[in-house]
Structure formats: C-alpha cells, structure tokens
Amino acid sequence: MTTIDVSAVRTRFTGQIVAPGDDGYDRARTLFYGGFDPKPAVVIRPSDPAEVAGVIALARETGLDLAVRCGGHSIAGHSVVDGGIVLDLAHLRAIAVDVDERTVWAQTGLTAGDVTKAVAERGLAIGFGDTGTVGIGGITTGGGVGYLSRKYGMTIDNVLAAEVVTADGQILQVDADSHPDLFWAVRGGGGNFGVVTRFKYQLHELPEVVGGMLLLPATPEVVHGFIREAAAAPEELSVIVNVMPAPPMPFVPEHVRGSLVVLGLVCYAGPAEEGAKVLAPIRALAEPIADFVRPITYPEMFPEGEGGEEFHPTAASRTLFADELDLPRITQILERLRTAPAPMRVTQFRPLGGAISRVADDATAYAHRGRAFMVNVASFLDGPDTRAEREQWVLDTAAIAENGAPGAYVNFLGDDGPARAREAYPGATWERLTQVKRQYDPDNLFHRNVNIPPAS
Template structure:
C-alpha cells in the first residue's frame, strides 16, 4: 500500500512502502498511521475544537528522528505540523492528511543548579520543568497551567506568575537546538546563529523544530506566597477599579491577574462559590513568603470575598491550581487578546460589561498584569516586539456544545473588536490567539517593527515556508 500525504501546494504525494519501511528502520520512535490502534489517542489535541486526522504521525524520540522526518518532508514536499505539548489554542500542531512531527515523547529535563541552567526537550510541559527545577529551589518563568507545552509558550513569548520579576519565558532562553528546513541541526545562542536566536525569542515556530531549550533559572520557592480571592461577580464594579489601582503600585516581585469566571460545584472548591459567577483576583510573590504577607493581604480586602484562598503554598501546587479547569479535549475554545497601555475607565467598562455577560460558564474575561521586567528589554532586543503594555485583555471563549460554536466565536470577536478600538490598545499576544492564519495586519500588530527582520530570518532558514502551520511569518520576498 502506498501512503498519500498532503503537500505544501494542497495536493497529495505518494510515499511508497519501500520509502516508508526505510524510514521505519531508521526511526527510534513509532510512526503512527490512521490504521494504528494508537492513532486516535495520539492525534488528540488539548483544544476540543479540533478533530484533525494527520496522514502520518512521526512520534520522535530525539533530534535524529526529527531530522529524518524533516528530510522526508523536504524530499516529498510535505505539509508539516509540529506538536510539542499540543496545548496551542489555535490548533496549529495538527492538520488533516499532513505529516505531524510529534515531540510529545521528548520530555526530558536536566538541571544544572550551580549555574542555574535548565535544559528541556521540545515536547516537555511546564509541569515537567517545575518538578525537576523545584528540587533545587529553582524555576523558569513559565505558564499558569502545568500541562502547557514549553515549546509553544517559549517561542510565542511566555507569561505566567513570574514574568514581572524575571521577564517572559523567551527572555530567559539562553540557547536552543533546532532542526531547520534543510535537515540541519543548529545551536542558536547570543554568539551562534545570533539572528536565529533573536527570532526564536517571540517569533513562534516559523524557523524549524526546536528539539531542546536551555533556560536561565531563578531562585523561587519551594514555598511562595499566593494570593487568591473569589468575589461575587456582581461586586466587580467596585473591586475591578480597586484592583487596577493596587496593581499600579506593586513591586516587580508581584505578578497579578484578574478574571471573570463561573465556578462549578466541585469538591476542589469551597462550597461558598459552587455554581457562582465570580470575579477572581490572583497574585504570586516571587520572593521570600515572609516578605509578602502585608502586600498580598489586600487581595482579600477589595470587598467581601466569597472565599479567600490566600496563603503560603508550594510553587508547584500554584502552577497546577488551574489545571482542572482546562481538561484535555473537553472544552471547545476560541481566544483573542489585546494588549493595552493602561486600564483606563473605558477599558474597565468594557471588561466589566463583557465579564458579566459571558455566553458560557467556562468562558473567561481575563486580565493579566504586565510591566516590570518585561519592560526592561527594548522592543528590538527580542522578536517579541512591543513591550509597552501594562495589561492584556484576553477574551477566552470556552464552551462544550458544538452547536454553540458560531455564536460563541462571534461573541469573542465582538468583544475583541470592542477593546481593540479603544485608545490604549497597543497590540496582541499571539499565544492567546485562535486565528489559524494571522493576516498581514495581525502580523504587523503582533510584531511591529520586528516584522521585516523576522521575514529576513525566515528567508535565511526556511525560504520555502515549509514551517507554515503557526502564526506564520512569510519569508522576505515570498509571494506564494
């Protein structure tokens, strides 16, 4: 039997039994086809919106497998999707009939405590990193859900509970090993392939398959002071402005976020919030817990909370507190975000109105705080782009019934358009974007003055735009 896979031009090409057998002989990981018993489980993505059927899943065990998969893609001109943790909200990591290069079995983490360096394979999640690094009281700034993949978060920027103290995830990247479109394995650092290293810090998966990351780690935990209070959503008209004013004077050690959500009747939650619409204020202090008692006390005093969960916690537990709210495959999700320079009254009115009128209990209106160390780098120091934002307004549409999809997606788009039209809007955070194909205006908004340089780096390392299933940056001069 001859396997037929999708090509870059949208057609199909044949991969003969002989060629496939040769690949299987060399490959150390499994090559999974649609008739394999493990196919359906392996192809599943975190976002239940996407039920895609790749023609071949190359589940790599290491860089050599990735090189062989990329060489096959180049030889047969295959369309390629690359999956790290599979958590990406836009579903870029899979495509019908294409070849998926799957790194999800490559989850090794190695810690050098003397130099505070952490080496991470390309399929690892932040839970993998936290588990190993916290043995030494270290952490790399990562996400707020432990099942999030390291690769996607890093390449797109990366914010969580530590970014105001230690910068974005991409700011803490010191080296990357990457298989480029020609099948070569390169090491990119400040002094090796400097242009590629610059582009990897915020430019997304445009430039190849990153098989390993090396990060600078920082002393965090194992116990941190965590602030979390749940208020009745109806009280947010008073609490939201008070939270805004409080965050304006915080030291960089504190990273805070606020969100509208609805709590189920879960045994993991206090009974007082069961089946309630809530406004949540959260914060983490990236320093000795005893130094944070006074400053985080305010989290539970903006009003009268339904529940105040604040207190000292293991950092690993903080990183996992939201996991249960994002079960793999159970939510259909469509997100869009706007970065804003300040939370003026016009932004607050929009956040309040949309937060109180969400179409589904699992939909969030989410406002992470930025600033601090994020602003200490210039807009051209990394590919991430504009760092002037003080906050992000993220419209995180989640629902469970496919019949609601069109209406809920439109609600997200309308809310996005509303905040994006406000004077303080200054960009977008692509890791919180569900668009499969970002248009020219979206790329310009996301990357700003860095876009032209990114196009030149793309031309140097992927001139045929082979790695295009991402927030795609076209190679300079590319017309297809």
C-alpha cells in the same frame, strides 16, 4: 495528495511511529482544545535531534504538510495536521540542571510542569506560563508570560541558548554569538524558523512563593481595584484576574454558583511576610468567597491533572493589549459578561510591566514590552451553531477593552489571519523576522503556525 508508505517510515526511524489503525492513534492526534478532528497520515516521535532532521527531510521528500507538536496546546490547532506528518517531540525529555551555574538544558518534549518540578528540587525556578501541561517548546518560542514574568521577565528573557533543527536538516547550536539572528527569532517568533529540540535557561533561586487562588465577588470596583493594586504592587507580584461565572466547585457556596466572580490567580515571588503585606489591599477589596493563597513551593502553582484528559474546551477568543483599564471601561465589560449568551464566558486581565518592560522592544521577537495590560476574552461554544454568535460577542467585548496601539500575543492567537500576525509582530520586528525566515526556511516548510512568510 501525496500518500506515504508507513511501513517504509517504520524502518527509517527508531523512534515511535503511530499511524491510522494503530493503538494510540486517536490520542496522538487529539489536541488540548476541542473543535478539531485532524487525521494525520503518520505521527512520528523522534528519538534524537538527528531523527528530527530525518522527519523534516521526509516532509520535504513527500511534499506533505508538516506539523510540530510539543504539548498540543495550539489554540489554532497547528500541533496536528490532517493528512500530513506530525513531528511529535514527546520522547525528547532529557534535562540537565547545573546548580552552580543556575542553568538547565531541557529538551522540548518536556512540559512546563516537568521542568518546574525538576529545578524546584534544587530550590530553583524558571517562569513559563500558567499551565503545567503546556510544552516548553511552544510556550518558549512564542514568548512565555506567566506567574514570574514581572519579577524575572518572560521565558524568552531567560533563554541563554537553543538547539535548532532547520528546514535543510542542519542541527545548529544558537546563542547571542552563534547564529544571532536565528537566536533572536526563536525567542518570540514562534515555530517559523526550525524545530527547537532543547533550550538552555537561566534559573533563579526561589525556595517558596505566596500563591494560589483568591475568589472575590465581581463588582466593577472590585475588579478595577484588583487590577490597579496588582499593577502598582512590587514586581514580585504577578496576577491573572479572571472574571467569569462562579464554577460549581465544592468550595463555592450554592448561592454564588453561576454569578460573576473574580477568580484571581496570585503569585508573590518573595518572603511570606512581605507577600502578605502586598496582598492585604487586594484581600481588603471585598470579603473573599474563597482564599487559597498561602506560602507554597512554586510547582504547587500548577495543580496536578489540570482539566483532565477528557477536558477539551471549545471557545471563541481574542487576545489584545490595553494601556488603560479605568472604572467605566471595566463597568461596561462586566455588564457584557453579565448579559452574555454563553453559559461560560470569561474576560482575563494580566497586569504586565516590571522585568518585562525593562527589555528593549527589539531585543527579542516579542515587541510589546511597554504595554501595561494583556486582556483575553473568551466565550465557550455549546455547539458549532453557536460559533458565529459567540465570536461576535467576543469581538464586541474586546473592542471595549482594547486601547492604545493594536497588538496581540502570539501564543494566544487562534486562526486569526495575517492581519493579526502583523499585530503580533509590528513594524521592524516583522521585517526582520521575514529576513530571518528567508535565510533559514525560504520555502516556508514550517507554515503551520502564526505564519511569517519569507521575505521576497
């Protein structure tokens, strides 16, 4: 392996350099998800896009693997690389809101929570995912499915322009008219085509939402009813239906803890009175164990200190799409959850549709616009020796849920291999992405991702 002269790197960049032995090195190499112990040769936090280009040049010169980090939430651990160079965007945090135009330019060292709070001060919103600590660079380049998706579309549907530093060091301003193929590819194609240093987003007026957590007992009828009602509701309603053992939280009665519950995360992007009417059929499915759904500001959908710095979950997981989730299928999934070997396991259902489905499959690199549901299955590990058992349980459970054409959402893929990459980018989408890759990254410098190799 090529070594790197860290002292020379320190003189080359004005941004922060973190190397083995430095204070903060362990934190700089730690990811959100557990199970990884990478030891990069150097972590570089550039001060501007020109220094981003310089880090890319350093990777080319040394031949060391390059990882790009925004929020460090990569399920596969792509945000850091053992023995290589980590390009950490944490210091690129400029944000500029144009209230009249209802747009924002935001650098990709910001998190979803950072941007959400900044624009909310002006009564505006942009939808990312469901976690405030995720970096906007990673979630946006992968698509962005979250609390506002059925109303305002995915994050990529609200991207107006981007600044991209390519493998050859160019700093490009891309939009529908300038470098349109690259603009198309970075909206859903992941980090395969360069380092996005800032995005311009379309914003929406959203003074408040009806949102929060609704905890219900998990019977097949309740789970099926929740999913059915949410899918049929006005598109202002987006929900995430988690079926899992009840956590040992203060608001959960002692006798309920550990039994299966529906932990529903609810967001109605409209007036409170209308939201109450839309949510009434869901609340009527069963007597709630806890009901924290109320009129709130949109940033309150992202609690402060989610998980905490010491929370690094390790799990086997699988993401998929389903066209139908009928009662017999739900019943089978709940039985598998009830008898699962892992103390903590979850199956998550996300009704899609609405604004997501009104965009053509070929308009962006996300090609699953017509799918009705996204499903995610996870089983947490008790140690390395439980991985094989938990992975098999996840695969068998996912097989019950999956129906319709195979598919995957790239932001939820782990180290699943090239076959699942093709499921994330089916048919013509894959072919077009490989062509764009050949143009902008012919040597596959950016390969620590769900990789799309350049067309031969």
